[in-house]
Every structure is written in C-alpha cells, then in structure tokens.
Amino acid sequence: QSVLTQPPSVSGAPGQRVTISCTGSSSNIGAGYDVHWYQQLPGTAPKLLIYGNTNRPSGVPDRFSGSKSGTSASLAITGLQAEDEADYYCQSFDSSLSGWVFGGGTKLTVL
Amino acid sequence: QLQVQESGPGLVKPSETLSLTCSVSGGSITSSSYFWGWIRQSPGKGLEWIGSIYYGGNTYFNPSLKSRITISRDTSKNQFSLRLNSVTAPDTAVYYCVRGLTVSLVLDYWGQGTLVTVSS
Numbered sequence: 622q623s624v625l626t627q628p629p630s631v632s633g634a635p636g637q638r639v640t641i642s643c644t645g646s647s648s649n650i651g652a653g654y655d656v657h658w659y660q661q662l663p664g665t666a667p668k669l670l671i672y673g674n675t676n677r678p679s680g681v682p683d684r685f686s687g688s689k690s691g692t693s694a695s696l697a698i699t700g701l702q703a704e705d706e707a708d709y710y711c712q713s714f715d716s717s718l719s720g721w722v723f724g725g726g727t728k729l730t731v732l
Numbered sequence: 733q734l735q736v737q738e739s740g741p742g743l744v745k746p747s748e749t750l751s752l753t754c755s756v757s758g759g760s761i762t763s764s765s766y767f768w769g770w771i772r773q774s775p776g777k778g779l780e781w782i783g784s785i786y787y788g789g790n791t792y793f794n795p796s797l798k799s800r801i802t803i804s805r806d807t808s809k810n811q812f813s814l815r816l817n818s819v820t821a822p823d824t825a826v827y828y829c830v831r832g833l834t835v836s837l838v839l840d841y842w843g844q845g846t847l848v849t850v851s852s
Contacts, residue, residue: 623778654837657838666843666844667828667842668842669838669839710778712779712838712839713837714837719792720784720792720793721771721784721832722781723779723780723781725778726778726779
C-alpha cells in the first residue's frame with residue numbers, strides 16, 4: 622500500500638490529453654512538500670520528468686506539465702505519442718516517515 | 733556529467749546480508765547541495781524508498797526496513813553502501829542508487845539499477 626495514491630492505469634489515443642492524479646495527505650503533499658514525477662520506460666531506470674510540482678528538466682517536452690493543489694497533484698500529458706507509453710510515478714516527502722514516499726505508479730497505454 | 737553506478741552480488745541466500753555499493757563520479761558525496769539514497773523495485777511492482785545519507789553523514793531509513801538496514805559512506809572513494817540483513821524472498825528487487833537535491837528533495841540522478849535475487 623503506497624503512501625501516495627495513483628490510478629493503476631490510464632489510456633488515450635495518439636494526440637489526446639491524459640491526466641494522472643496523485644493523492645497524499647497532510648503529512649506529505651498537504652504539508653507543503655513538493656511533488657515530483659518520474660517516467661519509467663520498460664526495462665529502464667526511472668527518469669525525472671517534473672520537479673517542484675510544475676518544472677520540467679531540460680530536454681523534457683512541454684507536452685508534459687504538472688500541478689499541485691491541497692493534498693493532491695496531477696501530471697498532464699498533451700498530444701499523446703506512442704513513445705509516452707510508460708509507467709509514471711509521483712514522489713514527495715513525508716514528515717511522519719522522515720523520508721521519501723512514492724505513488725504506486727500509473728501505467729499509460731497509448732491506444 | 734554525474735554518474736552513479738551500483739555494484740554487488742546479484743544472488744543472495746535467504747537469511748544472509750545483501751551488500752551493495754554505489755560509486756559516484758562527476759560530483760562529491762560530501763557536497764551540501766545533495767543527499768544520496770537507495771530505492772528498490774520488486775518485480776512488477778512500484779518504487780520503495782529504502783534509506784538516505786546526507787552530506788554530513790546523517791542517515792534516515794524506511795521504518796519498515798529500519799531494523800535491517802545500514803547505510804554508510806567512504807568519502808575517500810566517493811562511494812556509499814547499503815547493507816540489508818536477514819534477507820528473504822520479498823527482498824528480491826532491482827536496487828537503484830540515487831542522488832537527491834537537499835532543497836527540493838527531488839531525485840535527479842538514478843543509477844541503472846542492479847537486480848538482486850534472494851534464493852538458495
């Protein structure tokens with residue numbers, strides 16, 4: 622059972638927009654800790670996709686965007702492409718655990 | 733360009749100790765801007781934080797694993813290590829070493845990961 626809650630799967634057709642939610646609590650996202658998102662392609666290590674709730678590292682397309690409100694955060698992907706098919710994880714810090722917490726991951730399928 | 737690389741045995745027997753080392757190049761593990769840690773991913777499962785070591789040597793562990801974990805560092809070699817005692821089959825996973833930024837707590841660099849299987 623992950624501390625942060627994500628939907629197990631989402632899907633969309635090429636060109637469409639999808640969102641992935643990440644719900645936490647008052648000891649993590651709601652406490653003001655930043656939310657970060659990672660993309661994991663099959664057989665590879667996770668790669669940083671969004672940091673500090675809304676920021677994209679250099680090289681990440683602007684089709685990817687993040688937001689945060691209250692105890693939740695969201696990742697939006699517009700103009701879906703086949704190469705976006707991957708697992709996506711949210712991550713934050715939890716004050717009660719004094720450590721990092723992850724969502725359970727969401728598998729994105731591009732139809 | 734920073735590089736982090738895990739190394740260690742790929743097979744560990746039940747009840748024995750899993751030992752992994754992360755070698756860091758292109759950056760110092762004693763820089764106050766960063767912390768270092770271990771994440772694992774069981775086959776087909778999500779990501780689990782194991783523990784972290786900060787630039788001053790302070791360590792923090794996942795409460796569910798705390799009694800079995802040691803994280804240490806060798807600053808002369810720019811390496812940090814994980815020891816997980818009394819392993820069982822559920823400890824089978826890909827183990828990643830990571831770098832995090834102390835300001836935002838984001839994990840910005842990940843090693844490629846190493847699969848450790850617990851089996852007799």
